[in-house]
Amino acid sequence: MSNPAVEKMYRELRDKAVSKAEGMNEKPYVMVGTATCGRAAGAMKILETFRDELAGHQVDAELLEVGCLGHCYAEPMVAVYKPGHPFLCYGNVDEGIASRLVSDFLVGDDPCFEFAMAAFEPNDVFPTFADYPRGVYEQKIILADCGLINPEDIDHYIARDGYLALAKVLDMDPGAVVEEIKESRLRGRGGAGFPAGKKWEICLKAEEPVKYVICNADEGDPGAFMDRALLESNPHQLIEGLAIAAYAVGASQGYIYVRAEYPLAIKRLHTALDQARDKGLIGESVLGSDFKFDIQIFQGSGAFVCGEETALISSIEGNPGIPGHRPPFPAVSGLRGKPTIINNVKTLSYVPHVIRNGAAWFRGIGTPNSPGTAVFALAGKVVNTGLVEVPMGTSLRTLVYDVGNGIKEEKAFKAVQIGGPSGGCLPESALDLEIDFDSLQHAGAMMGSGGLVVLDEEDCMVEIARFFLEFTQKESCGKCTFCRLGTKQMLEILTDITKGRGKPEALELLWDLAEDIKTGSLCALGKTAPNPVLSTLRFFRGEYEAHINEGCCPSLMCNELISYRIVPEKCSKLCDACIASCPVEAVYTRPDMLKAVDLEKCVKCNNCLVTCKPLYDAVMKVTPPETGEGGDEN
Amino acid sequence: MKISRTVTITIDGKEYIAKEGQKLLWTALENGVYIPHLCGIEEEEKPAAGCRLCFVEIDGFLNPVTACTQKVKEGMVVRTRSKRVDKLVGTAFELLMSNHRLGCARCGANGRCELQKIAKERGLKLKTSRLRSLVPEVPVDESPDKFTYDQTRCVLCGRCVWVDHHKAKIGAIGLVRRGMSRKMATFGETAMADSSCTQCGMCVEACPVGALTFKEK
Structure with a gap:
C-alpha cells in the first residue's frame, strides 16, 4: 500500500482488533451458534443456560453469540475455549450438557470429551474436524470464519485480515481490480455462473457518472440457506466484497436486497453496517481515501421471482417485482436506468479472498472453467445434513458418501436433486460426475443456488418433479404466457399422474410443453421451471410409465396409488x-x-x-x- | 426519440428500409408483414414482451426471439416463419386459448378480435385440443354505463392499463396479483363503476380481444 493515509488508518484498526483478539485468549470463552439454524434447534435456551450457569458458578468467562458452522445435524453447537486445553466443539448440546460444560470443564478441569464433536486445532488428545472424511474433502473459503467469529463485532473480522483487501484495492486502479477478478475466473454463484469479472468490466466501461452495486440476498429456493448462513455468520465479508465491487466499477451507492423472511440476517447486517460506518470502512471517505461509498438494506417482500435481476431492480424502484426483457442487461442499464452490478452473496463473499490471495491462488482451486469452491446445502436422505464447501470438481459420490456420510438408514440411493426448482434430478449413473457449472448444465441439472437434496428408494420421482413445479408455478409472476399458463398445464398433468389419472399420451405433451416453456419464457424462472420435469423424464421415465400404465407408484409414495x-x-x-x-x-x-x-x-x-x-x-x-x-x- | 438514419433489413427474403432503432415488430407491420402480437405498444420504450407471440428467427441468434424487443440493425436477416417459430407461437396461442372463454358468436369483439386474426393468419384453431380448460368462473362486470369487462376473455396484454396510465392519465386500472391470479382490476378490485374510471373508453378501444367491449346502444 503506497497510500500512507489508508495504510495508517487500516493498520491502526487492525492492531486494535488483533490485540483485542489476543486478550480474548487469556481467559475462557464460550461460543454458542445462534444463527437461525441453531435457534431453530434451541440455541437461545442453551445461551440462557450458559449465562445462568456462568453467573451461578461465578466463572469469569466471555459468552459469545456466533454464526453457523455448517453441521446442521448437530445443532445446537457450542465451542468452549479454556487456556491450557484444546479448543473444542460440542454438538447436539442440551441444557444438561451446557451446565456440565460449565461445572466440569470451566470450573473443574474435565473437557467432557464424551460430548465433544471435534477440536478446532490439532492437539494430542482429541481429533479435529480435518480428521473426519468431511474435513478431508471440505475446503472452506467463504465459510472458513463462519461460526468462529462474532458477526456483531467487526473487530473479530478485522483481526482475521478483514477489510485488508479493501485497503489494498483503494491503492489500485479500478481497471486493475476488474482485471484481477476477471483473471480469477470467478463465476456468479447465484445460479447461472456468469463470469463476475466480465459483468464488472461492462459496468466499468459504461460512461455514466452514477452507477450502482447490488447484492442479491433474496435466497428463495426450497432447502437453500447458504446465503442466510453467510449473512448471519460473517456479514462483513460480504460488505467488504460489495465495497470492492463498487470501487472497481465506480459506484458510490450499494444495496443489499435481502428477503424480509430473514429477520436475524437483516438485524446482523444493520449492526455490521453501523460498525463499518463508525470505523470509516464505508461512508463519505472510505479509510480516509476519496472513495465514497455507502450501503442501504432493501427488504424484499416474499416474491421468489425478485431473485431475478430485472424483477429485483423493479422492486427496489418501487414497482411490482416483475421481470423485464433482457437486454439491456443491468450492467448497461439497471437500477433507475444506470449501469448496475448485481452479484449474489456468495460471489461477493469470494471477492476479498481473491483480492487478498490473488487470482492465481483462486484459479488453483476447483476446475479450470469453474475455479474456487462450491457451497452446497446438503439435505434430504443423507446422514450428515448441513452446509458444506468443497472444491469445484468434487464428485457427487464424494459429496453424498464421504462429506454427507451416506444415505440414512442404509437405504438405496436413487438420485440427487441439485439446483432447486431450476435444477434437475441426477440418477445413480451420474454419481461420479465431477460437479461444476458446466458439467451440471450438460447433465441436465444446474448449479442453481446450491441446494442438494439426496433422494432414496422411497422417493417418487414424479412426485419430486411435481413438488418443484408446484413451487415455481406458485411463484410465477404471471406476466408471460408460457410461465403463467404453461407451468399450470404441466402441473395439472403431473398431478393427474401422481393420482393415477395420467393418460399415456400425457408424457409426450408434458415433454412438448416443457421444451416450449424452456425456449419461450421471458425470464429465467420460466426458462428453468421445466428442468425438474425434463430431467426426471429423461432418467426415470419408467417411473412415470408405471404410474400411468400400471397404476402403481414403485416408490410407494403417491397415496392414491x-x-x-x-x-x-x-x-x-x-x-x-x-x-x-x-x-x-x-x-x-x-x-x-x-x-x-x-x-x-x-x-x-x-x-x-x-x-x-x-x-x-x-x-x-x-x-x-x-x-x-x-x-x-x- | 429522434430517428434520422435508416437501415436495410431482410424479412422473409425481401429487403425493407427501416428506421434505425425501431423495434422489428413495428417495422414488419408497417411494411405489411404480419407477425402475431397482443401486448406490443410501439411508443413504449421497454416492451412488456409478455404475450410471447411475436417470435421470429434472426440470423445469428441461436433461438427464436421476440420481434417486439429486437431493434432493427443494418443487414439483419429475419424469417417470420420456421418450424421452431410455428411451434412456439402455436403453443403460446393454445395456452392463451386454454385460459380464454370461447364462443366467438356471443362475443362483442367478434370480427375485430386479434385472436381471430392470429388464428386466421397462422392457421391455428380457436380452441384447444391438447390442453385442459383453465377459464376462471368470474361474472362480467357490467357496472359502467358505456362498457363491460369480461375477465374470462382477458389475455393480460396490459394495453388497457397502458393507455389508462399514459394516454387517459387516470390510473383507474392496473394489473394486480401474481401467477394464475394475475388480472386487470381497479384499485381495491372494486366494480369498475365504483373506481376512479371516467369511462373515457380509451381502454376499450385498446383491448385487442373481447374483454372490454362497448355496450350496445
Whole structure:
C-alpha cells in the first residue's frame, strides 16, 4: 500500500482488533451458534443456560453469540475455549450438557470429551474436524470464519485480515481490480455462473457518472440457506466484497436486497453496517481515501421471482417485482436506468479472498472453467445434513458418501436433486460426475443456488418433479404466457399422474410443453421451471410409465396409488397397537384374531405402519392399491 | 426519440428500409408483414414482451426471439416463419386459448378480435385440443354505463392499463396479483363503476380481444 493515509488508518484498526483478539485468549470463552439454524434447534435456551450457569458458578468467562458452522445435524453447537486445553466443539448440546460444560470443564478441569464433536486445532488428545472424511474433502473459503467469529463485532473480522483487501484495492486502479477478478475466473454463484469479472468490466466501461452495486440476498429456493448462513455468520465479508465491487466499477451507492423472511440476517447486517460506518470502512471517505461509498438494506417482500435481476431492480424502484426483457442487461442499464452490478452473496463473499490471495491462488482451486469452491446445502436422505464447501470438481459420490456420510438408514440411493426448482434430478449413473457449472448444465441439472437434496428408494420421482413445479408455478409472476399458463398445464398433468389419472399420451405433451416453456419464457424462472420435469423424464421415465400404465407408484409414495396390508404371517395377533393408532377405525381384528385394514375406511395416514413393532413389521404398503378388504385369507 | 438514419433489413427474403432503432415488430407491420402480437405498444420504450407471440428467427441468434424487443440493425436477416417459430407461437396461442372463454358468436369483439386474426393468419384453431380448460368462473362486470369487462376473455396484454396510465392519465386500472391470479382490476378490485374510471373508453378501444367491449346502444 503506497497510500500512507489508508495504510495508517487500516493498520491502526487492525492492531486494535488483533490485540483485542489476543486478550480474548487469556481467559475462557464460550461460543454458542445462534444463527437461525441453531435457534431453530434451541440455541437461545442453551445461551440462557450458559449465562445462568456462568453467573451461578461465578466463572469469569466471555459468552459469545456466533454464526453457523455448517453441521446442521448437530445443532445446537457450542465451542468452549479454556487456556491450557484444546479448543473444542460440542454438538447436539442440551441444557444438561451446557451446565456440565460449565461445572466440569470451566470450573473443574474435565473437557467432557464424551460430548465433544471435534477440536478446532490439532492437539494430542482429541481429533479435529480435518480428521473426519468431511474435513478431508471440505475446503472452506467463504465459510472458513463462519461460526468462529462474532458477526456483531467487526473487530473479530478485522483481526482475521478483514477489510485488508479493501485497503489494498483503494491503492489500485479500478481497471486493475476488474482485471484481477476477471483473471480469477470467478463465476456468479447465484445460479447461472456468469463470469463476475466480465459483468464488472461492462459496468466499468459504461460512461455514466452514477452507477450502482447490488447484492442479491433474496435466497428463495426450497432447502437453500447458504446465503442466510453467510449473512448471519460473517456479514462483513460480504460488505467488504460489495465495497470492492463498487470501487472497481465506480459506484458510490450499494444495496443489499435481502428477503424480509430473514429477520436475524437483516438485524446482523444493520449492526455490521453501523460498525463499518463508525470505523470509516464505508461512508463519505472510505479509510480516509476519496472513495465514497455507502450501503442501504432493501427488504424484499416474499416474491421468489425478485431473485431475478430485472424483477429485483423493479422492486427496489418501487414497482411490482416483475421481470423485464433482457437486454439491456443491468450492467448497461439497471437500477433507475444506470449501469448496475448485481452479484449474489456468495460471489461477493469470494471477492476479498481473491483480492487478498490473488487470482492465481483462486484459479488453483476447483476446475479450470469453474475455479474456487462450491457451497452446497446438503439435505434430504443423507446422514450428515448441513452446509458444506468443497472444491469445484468434487464428485457427487464424494459429496453424498464421504462429506454427507451416506444415505440414512442404509437405504438405496436413487438420485440427487441439485439446483432447486431450476435444477434437475441426477440418477445413480451420474454419481461420479465431477460437479461444476458446466458439467451440471450438460447433465441436465444446474448449479442453481446450491441446494442438494439426496433422494432414496422411497422417493417418487414424479412426485419430486411435481413438488418443484408446484413451487415455481406458485411463484410465477404471471406476466408471460408460457410461465403463467404453461407451468399450470404441466402441473395439472403431473398431478393427474401422481393420482393415477395420467393418460399415456400425457408424457409426450408434458415433454412438448416443457421444451416450449424452456425456449419461450421471458425470464429465467420460466426458462428453468421445466428442468425438474425434463430431467426426471429423461432418467426415470419408467417411473412415470408405471404410474400411468400400471397404476402403481414403485416408490410407494403417491397415496392414491398405494394401499395398506397387514401380512397375516407376520401379525402377532396379540398386539393391538395398529388398532389403537388408526384415527378412523379402519384397522380391525378378524375372527381369527389377525388384524386387517378396511380399505374403504382407510385414509392412508401411515400410522399403523409406523406403529407396528419392528419385531413384527407386519404392515406394508402395496401398489397398485388393492380394493375391498385387506388380508389374503378373507 | 429522434430517428434520422435508416437501415436495410431482410424479412422473409425481401429487403425493407427501416428506421434505425425501431423495434422489428413495428417495422414488419408497417411494411405489411404480419407477425402475431397482443401486448406490443410501439411508443413504449421497454416492451412488456409478455404475450410471447411475436417470435421470429434472426440470423445469428441461436433461438427464436421476440420481434417486439429486437431493434432493427443494418443487414439483419429475419424469417417470420420456421418450424421452431410455428411451434412456439402455436403453443403460446393454445395456452392463451386454454385460459380464454370461447364462443366467438356471443362475443362483442367478434370480427375485430386479434385472436381471430392470429388464428386466421397462422392457421391455428380457436380452441384447444391438447390442453385442459383453465377459464376462471368470474361474472362480467357490467357496472359502467358505456362498457363491460369480461375477465374470462382477458389475455393480460396490459394495453388497457397502458393507455389508462399514459394516454387517459387516470390510473383507474392496473394489473394486480401474481401467477394464475394475475388480472386487470381497479384499485381495491372494486366494480369498475365504483373506481376512479371516467369511462373515457380509451381502454376499450385498446383491448385487442373481447374483454372490454362497448355496450350496445
